[in-house]
Amino acid sequence: MAAIAPFVARMTAGTEPKIWSSVSASGKVEWNVYDPFDGRSASGLTETQVRSWLEERYNR
Numbered sequence: 231m232a233a234i235a236p237f238v239a240r241m242t243a244g245t246e247p248k249i250w251s252s253v254s255a256s257g258k259v260e261w262n263v264y265d266p267f268d269g270r271s272a273s274g275l276t277e278t279q280v281r282s283w284l285e286e287r288y289n290r
Contacts, residue, residue, distance in 0.1 A: 260276075261274075263284075
């Protein structure tokens with residue numbers, strides 16, 4: 231079963247945006263986004279900027 235895990239992961243990845251947080255050198259939480267549908271990405275965003283990015287993505 232473990233042998234098919236990478237295949238299942240690729241097939242279920244879909245086109246949903248990926249969002250994750252990171253911590254800057256100054257200790258500030260920053261957000262990162264990636265859209266596998268069109269390859270767009272952004273990093274170092276605030277939570278408000280991520281919301282705007284998502285709204286723009288779904289309203290294109």
